[in-house]
Amino acid sequence: MKIINETRYSTRTLRSIFTETYRRLAKTEGPHRAWSRYTFRVTYTRTKATSGCAWISGSSAIIRLARNRVRVHLVASLVDHELLHSYGHRHGAIGARWHFGKANEDSHLWATERFGLAIEEKQKPKPAKTDLQEHRYKLTISGVARWEKKLKTAQTRLKNLRQKARYYERALAARRGVE
Numbered sequence: 001m002k003i004i005n006e007t008r009y010s011t012r013t014l015r016s017i018f019t020e021t022y023r024r025l026a027k028t029e030g031p032h033r034a035w036s037r038y039t040f041r042v043t044y045t046r047t048k049a050t051s052g053c054a055w056i057s058g059s060s061a062i063i064r065l066a067r068n069r070v071r072v073h074l075v076a077s078l079v080d081h082e083l084l085h086s087y088g089h090r091h092g093a094i095g096a097r098w099h100f101g102k103a104n105e106d107s108h109l110w111a112t113e114r115f116g117l118a119i120e121e122k123q124k125p126k127p128a129k130t131d132l133q134e135h136r137y138k139l140t141i142s143g144v145a146r147w148e149k150k151l152k153t154a155q156t157r158l159k160n161l162r163q164k165a166r167y168y169e170r171a172l173a174a175r176r177g178v179e
């Protein structure tokens, strides 16, 4: 089984929940013919609701999770539901499991007992204050280097112009001397 995880939820945790859900389902449904290459794509839901999608008798499912935090029994029941489609069942046959309600909460208590009430996304690391200071120091250093270069260019240009001025001063003085 493969997981293409496009969220910041831990792939390892998702794998554990998905695998355990499958293991339990396989007790009644038997092994799925394509489990070894079965692919879950985990994305964020565009609505607030966690949802999924799988072909009837397919070998892949899309699991769409809400951001930040998802209740474990919901993930397990969703995976259960999509796997049942992969086993060839349509909604009529899935029956009560179709509804993400109290029925699912009760029948997926094992998931909560095993993995806790909810899974949470890993947070994006915030840059520490020292990192920010380091960042600003680097910006300052490169600013100093940039202006030092401009200063050097200006000094060279000024030196050339002064030499030129002296040349004309001498030339003009010599002409006045001749006249």
Ligand SMILES: [Zn+2]
Binding pocket: 081, 085, 091
């Ligand atoms: Zn369905």
